[in-house]
Amino acid sequence: MGRKKPTRESRPKRTPPSTGSAGEPSESRSNGSPERRVGRGVIVLAVAAIVIAVGFVAWMGTHQILARYWAAKGAGAVAVRQLDRAEADFQKAVSYDPNLGAGKIGLARVARLRGQFNRAREILQQLASAGIASEGTNRELLLVQIHEGRARELYGNFSRLISQRPDDVDAVWQAFVDGFEFSGEAELARELASNWLKESPDSPLAHLSMAQLAMERDEFEPAERHFALAAQLQPQLITAWQGLMRVSTINYQHRDALLYSEQVLALDPQNIEAQVRKADCLLVLHRDQEAMREFEGALESHSNNFSVRYELASLLLKHDQADRALEVMKPLTAEFSDDVAINYLMAVAHQQLGNDEAAEPYLQKHLDGRQALNRLTEMKFRTEPGDRDFSFCKTVGLAYLRYQWDAAFPWLDQAVRINPMDPEVQQALGDFAHKRGDGELANRYHRQADLVRQMLRRGHAGPGLPPPR
Numbered sequence: 001m002g003r004k005k006p007t008r009e010s011r012p013k014r015t016p017p018s019t020g021s022a023g024e025p026s027e028s029r030s031n032g033s034p035e036r037r038v039g040r041g042v043i044v045l046a047v048a049a050i051v052i053a054v055g056f057v058a059w060m061g062t063h064q065i066l067a068r069y070w071a072a073k074g075a076g077a078v079a080v081r082q083l084d085r086a087e088a089d090f091q092k093a094v095s096y097d098p099n100l101g102a103g104k105i106g107l108a109r110v111a112r113l114r115g116q117f118n119r120a121r122e123i124l125q126q127l128a129s130a131g132i133a134s135e136g137t138n139r140e141l142l143l144v145q146i147h148e149g150r151a152r153e154l155y156g157n158f159s160r161l162i163s164q165r166p167d168d169v170d171a172v173w174q175a176f177v178d179g180f181e182f183s184g185e186a187e188l189a190r191e192l193a194s195n196w197l198k199e200s201p202d203s204p205l206a207h208l209s210m211a212q213l214a215m216e217r218d219e220f221e222p223a224e225r226h227f228a229l230a231a232q233l234q235p236q237l238i239t240a241w242q243g244l245m246r247v248s249t250i251n252y253q254h255r256d257a258l259l260y261s262e263q264v265l266a267l268d269p270q271n272i273e274a275q276v277r278k279a280d281c282l283l284v285l286h287r288d289q290e291a292m293r294e295f296e297g298a299l300e301s302h303s304n305n306f307s308v309r310y311e312l313a314s315l316l317l318k319h320d321q322a323d324r325a326l327e328v329m330k331p332l333t334a335e336f337s338d339d340v341a342i343n344y345l346m347a348v349a350h351q352q353l354g355n356d357e358a359a360e361p362y363l364q365k366h367l368d369g370r371q372a373l374n375r376l377t378e379m380k381f382r383t384e385p386g387d388r389d390f391s392f393c394k395t396v397g398l399a400y401l402r403y404q405w406d407a408a409f410p411w412l413d414q415a416v417r418i419n420p421m422d423p424e425v426q427q428a429l430g431d432f433a434h435k436r437g438d439g440e441l442a443n444r445y446h447r448q449a450d451l452v453r454q455m456l457r458r459g460h461a462g463p464g465l466p467p468p469r
Contacts, residue, residue: 067097080236117148143175151179204234238267254281305437322352340369369403390418423452
């Protein structure tokens with residue numbers, strides 16, 4: 001039998017939508033109404049706002065965490081006197097949170113330890129101008145004032161500063177020791193450093209200060225002892241290893257100096273002093289090829305350093321590589337056009353290549369420079385030490401800067417101590433630092449020279465300015 005076909009009555013009936021009095025669909029079927037769509041939109045916007053707010057808070061929280069992380073790393077680098085790394089860390093902290101006081105105060109401390117007192121003040125004043133100054137800001141500003149030579153005047157703050165931050169007492173001792181030394185009161189600096197060591201015999205920075213003060217007096221045995229203790233207490237303290245490297249060089253202990261230079265380079269691979277010292281030690285130990293590689297590596301990162309270029313050129317000439325020597329010395333010929341050592345090397349290089357005509361003008365300039373240096377020697381011999389006034393020191397210093405630049409500093413330094421308000425001497429000290437390859441110190445002296453010129457134009461001589469360090 002076939003399947004029975006459903007009748008119309010047996011089929012499900014469709015129920016028409018109910019209508020209101022006006023014939024419109026009732027509220028029970030109003031899912032697509034404008035009111036419901038608006039409600040849904042509000043909910044979506046609210047959820048989106050919450051998500052954005054939560055994301056922003058998370059983003060801010062992450063940045064603050066990163067800022068504090070880098071500020072802590074910077075503080076650790078300051079503790080071991082790796083100031084380049086400390087500055088980079090503090091800069092990262094400030095980039096994540098410009099209002100982080102610890103980051104800005106850290107940058108100010110790095111500037112202070114470099115002797116950049118004006119820059120340190122500017123950074124701290126920026127905090128005050130932004131309305132985020134703190135007790136730490138005022139404390140660091142006071143340490144700047146102490147460090148730049150007002151230690152005696154501000155000594156009444158010593159006990160308060162020590163008790164204020166038990167975790168930062170070394171910074172206070174250091175500022176006062178350096179402040180007394182900076183103002184020329186070396187005996188007070190030594191006495192205070194000795195007291196610091198008695199109070200904190202395990203402080204590497206206290207031993208470092210004692211070592212540096214001993215070096216100032218050419219007391220190399222105690223200097224070496226305190227440098228070694230500082231390095232033992234804090235193996236990451238780069239200045240302790242640098243001190244040991246210098247003492248060993250002075251004592252002609254070249255193998256030890258080589259080892260210490262490698263310790264410095266392990267902490268700071270771009271340290272130019274250690275690079276040059278290592279190469280020099282290798283030369284003394286008759287390891288010329290290794291020395292040449294060290295000089296070439298140093299030249300890649302410090303192309304403006306005179307010593308690197310001069311020593312490398314001398315070594316190349318020793319091994320009959322005159323073409324390379326000329327290439328290395330070429331950037332020096334303009335700035336050191338009257339320097340006796342450069343002119344001699346240039347003459348030898350051209351003679352080695354068989355070009356006597358090219359060598360002749362360099363040889364003549366070398367001989368002229370030697371005569372000028374002989375006259376300086378006679379002038380120093382005729383002048384008693386007590387009669388070597390500002391004018392004498394300035395004349396000798398400027399002459400050495402021209403003909404034998406590396407002998408200029410003691411004379412220019414003595415001149416600026418007698419009269420710090422002479423812009424020509426400040427400029428010459430900047431030029432000396434530039435020739436040595438220390439661009440940062442050169443800029444500081446040149447800024448000091450500009451400041452002196454401005455003060456003199458305003459007719460204000462004042463008590464004088466301390467030299468940059």
